[in-house]
Each structure stands twice: as structure tokens, then as C-alpha cells.
Amino acid sequence: MEVAQFVYQQRELARRGPNFMVDDFGFDPAWTESLLIAFKALYRDYWRVETTGVEHVPSSGRALLVANHAGVLPWDGTMIKTAVFTEHSRPRHVRALVASQFMGMPALSWFLRRTGQAVGHPDDTRRLLERDELVLVFPEGTRGTGKGFKDRYRLRRFGRGGFV
Structure with missing residues (x-):
């Protein structure tokens, strides 16, 4: 049924159209x-995410919103966005900040922006916050994605990119 929808x-x-x-x-x-629909299926059935604190x-x-990367692929960010949109009493879109290197990849950058x-x-962060958006950031940056399984809940040194 979800596939048909x-x-x-x-x-x-x-x-x-346009x-x-x-x-x-x-x-x-x-x-x-x-x-x-697809992200909720991953959230609910594949990873079986348990959310606490979304009411805050x-x-x-x-x-x-400040989070810790817990794996190589950015599924943690996707699941945070899904949680806020589906579990919160007032669904809101979360706007994640992404490393500039990913915005240079043609198909991926289109998907990320869309x-x-x-x-x-800092300029993009400021513009989003001035528009009263929820902004999600991973201060470790891409360093946090290279952690092994045993270190998934440990922080790495923050990057020097200065997102805010």
C-alpha cells in the first residue's frame, strides 16, 4: 500500500508543471x-527508531538542533528530520547543514537542496535562523562519519568550518 501511495x-x-x-x-x-512514506518505513520498520525528547x-x-554523527552515511540526519516531522505535535521541516563538498556533486546536490x-x-545558517527555521548541525562535520561501530556514540574533534 505504501509503495502505491x-x-x-x-x-x-x-x-x-512549473x-x-x-x-x-x-x-x-x-x-x-x-x-x-519511504523515510517513515525506514524509521519505523528498518531501524525501529525510538524517539525521546522531541517535545523539547x-x-x-x-x-x-545539534547532533552527533553515528555512521558513514547521513541516515542519522534523515531520521532526525523524520522524527521531528512525524513525532512532534506540530510537524516542522528540519533544515540540515551539509558540508560544501557534497553540494558540488550534481545529482546529490540537487536532492539535498530539494x-x-x-x-x-555561517551566512546560510544566519539566513535560515532569521526565517525561524529549525537548523540541524553536526559539529564534527565529516570527521564524525568515519567512526567505527564501537565509537559511534563518541565525539570526534570538531571541525574548524564554523557553521554558526
């Missing part, structure tokens, strides 16, 4: 929400 939503989104809204970062909320995320206004991510740069 996903296919239907993608077809309907393709039909909307009249759709994206912000100046390239974020398309409707397209992103259509992907939630503000229902409105700006906030900086789903609401921005370059981890």
Missing part, C-alpha cells in the same frame, strides 16, 4: 513530504 504522489507531483514553490535554497516542501523542539520560531538542506556556512 508513493508512486501516486510522485505522479501527481510531476503533473503540477507552478510549484521552492525557496531561495531550492527547498520543495511538497516533494520532500512525498518522500516521507519548539513548535514555532528558530532553533539550532529536500531542504543548505551549505554549512
